[in-house]
Amino acid sequence: MIELIHISKSFGQHQVLHEVTFTFEDGKVYGIVGENGAGKTTLFRCMAGLETASGRISANLQPLKNYLGYLTSDPYFLSKMTGEEYIYLLTDARRKSIKNLNEKNIFELPLKEYASSYSTGMKKKLALTATLLQDNSFYILDEPFNGIDLQSSIILTEIILRLKAKGKTILISSHIFSTLKDTCDEILVLEEGRISKTVKKEQFGDFEEEMKDKILKKDIDKLWL
Amino acid sequence: MINNYLKLQYKLLARQFKATGLPLAVAPFLLLIASYLAYYLLLQYPVFGSYAILLGNFQLLFLLAEKNRNDFLKNTFSKKDFYNIRLLENGIMTLPSITILLSQSLWRYAVVLVLLALLFAFLTFKAFGKSIPTPFAKKPFEFTIGFRRSYLLILLLYLLAAIGFYVTNPNLVLFCVSGIALTCTLYYQLPEPVFYLWNSRETPAGFLLRKFRRGLLQCLLFVLPLLLTYAFIFSSEWFNALIVLGGILFLLPFAITLKYVAYPREINFPEVSVLILCFSFYPLIVALLPFYYVKALKNLKNYL
Numbered sequence: 001m002i003e004l005i006h007i008s009k010s011f012g013q014h015q016v017l018h019e020v021t022f023t024f025e026d027g028k029v030y031g032i033v034g035e036n037g038a039g040k041t042t043l044f045r046c047m048a049g050l051e052t053a054s055g056r057i058s059a060n061l062q063p064l065k066n067y068l069g070y071l072t073s074d075p076y077f078l079s080k081m082t083g084e085e086y087i088y089l090l091t092d093a094r095r096k097s098i099k100n101l102n103e104k105n106i107f108e109l110p111l112k113e114y115a116s117s118y119s120t121g122m123k124k125k126l127a128l129t130a131t132l133l134q135d136n137s138f139y140i141l142d143e144p145f146n147g148i149d150l151q152s153s154i155i156l157t158e159i160i161l162r163l164k165a166k167g168k169t170i171l172i173s174s175h176i177f178s179t180l181k182d183t184c185d186e187i188l189v190l191e192e193g194r195i196s197k198t199v200k201k202e203q204f205g206d207f208e209e210e211m212k213d214k215i216l217k218k219d220i221d222k223l224w225l
Numbered sequence: 226m227i228n229n230y231l232k233l234q235y236k237l238l239a240r241q242f243k244a245t246g247l248p249l250a251v252a253p254f255l256l257l258i259a260s261y262l263a264y265y266l267l268l269q270y271p272v273f274g275s276y277a278i279l280l281g282n283f284q285l286l287f288l289l290a291e292k293n294r295n296d297f298l299k300n301t302f303s304k305k306d307f308y309n310i311r312l313l314e315n316g317i318m319t320l321p322s323i324t325i326l327l328s329q330s331l332w333r334y335a336v337v338l339v340l341l342a343l344l345f346a347f348l349t350f351k352a353f354g355k356s357i358p359t360p361f362a363k364k365p366f367e368f369t370i371g372f373r374r375s376y377l378l379i380l381l382l383y384l385l386a387a388i389g390f391y392v393t394n395p396n397l398v399l400f401c402v403s404g405i406a407l408t409c410t411l412y413y414q415l416p417e418p419v420f421y422l423w424n425s426r427e428t429p430a431g432f433l434l435r436k437f438r439r440g441l442l443q444c445l446l447f448v449l450p451l452l453l454t455y456a457f458i459f460s461s462e463w464f465n466a467l468i469v470l471g472g473i474l475f476l477l478p479f480a481i482t483l484k485y486v487a488y489p490r491e492i493n494f495p496e497v498s499v500l501i502l503c504f505s506f507y508p509l510i511v512a513l514l515p516f517y518y519v520k521a522l523k524n525l526k527n528y529l
Contacts, residue, residue, distance in 0.1 A: 050423055066426045076418050080373040081366055082356045089365040093424040114356055134424075 034190035371412025
């Protein structure tokens, strides 16, 4: 369980998060949606301890960062480091020894090649593989479906469901609603740094329609179409 | 066109220098001091000093001949301008060293350096598509990345050491061992992204001690074969090998400590000054190591 209590964060004069309060329960998958700049990544970074924030973040496992796997939206790899070495680096940091890495390479990545030379999708899959092999209790996946191919999306959806079945807590941000619909138990809508709405699984259909109506009425009429 | 390119290079260099926190006016003085040190090195040790100067220049010329860099220049400039730029760059880079070598009448070394500068202007070193295998792959990342960036220099130093054994020149061997150890300390110049550190479960002390242990083991993998062969072949001078080994055992943890004192920025002027100071009086490392160790621990608390 992770509890956020009145989390606020500002960058200079610009307040990005406003008193965000929420409890993420064990064994559940949460989707976070919001427009670009709504504060999703900042919220994740605050939870991970990569940004300082006011308020309180508590978890049943402490320190939270030692049990948290964080897939950043844009994973960074040092030059001249192979995919395999990146995985060893991240698992070694969590004191996990990996045997038969090739068998665990489910995305069939060229692990002996330099990670910096990978395509965007491959980089994402590599970072995801490393994060998964850390075997954490909580996962934050920032835009995990971005840039990856259809086959990998199907694999990733299955992985998320299996992690959930093992009692892990997962937070996903995504702009692809269908992926959230398939995986999440609850979706949080973040607007200008505030949780404006929480949507339960049984309400996903209505929510999707509501979103479509709102967005299409607001924007598409402005086009000549 | 070439003029604009050189002006841009100057601007970039000036910007990098200013990032160290020092005023630009200091740069010529530092260059003079470095030249004087090289001159002094040659005066004291003509042969080893020449090797050191050649090796240093070789590394710089190698960096300038990197494929992506050359591809960019080729795309931007005509073929003629490209070669003019590369010749000019190599000339500017090697000129101070050539002048110093000539001032000591070390003609042979000066000619070798001129030839190297000319040759490297026409060479491009491709990055390998496949990675270069290293024995450190499972324990990333400083030595894996560092080795891939400096394997030519390491090979060259090994070759020189082999010559040292062949011509029964123990000092040359020790010079090469020191060169390899210094190259290893440079591997710690590169700060990793904060995210890499964030992943670690270690306490700051545990993290640093692990880095020390790994760094030393990996460095010893390079230098121990040479030192053991040295102690075996030049058995009457085994104590010198022990002194060099002792030096390495302190130098590497010191370099690691300085890295995490400066983190998340790169090791810069203040840390380099401390290192230079320690090289002028080596026991200083032993005295300063605990002080910087505590500073590094404090800094690491922000990230671990």
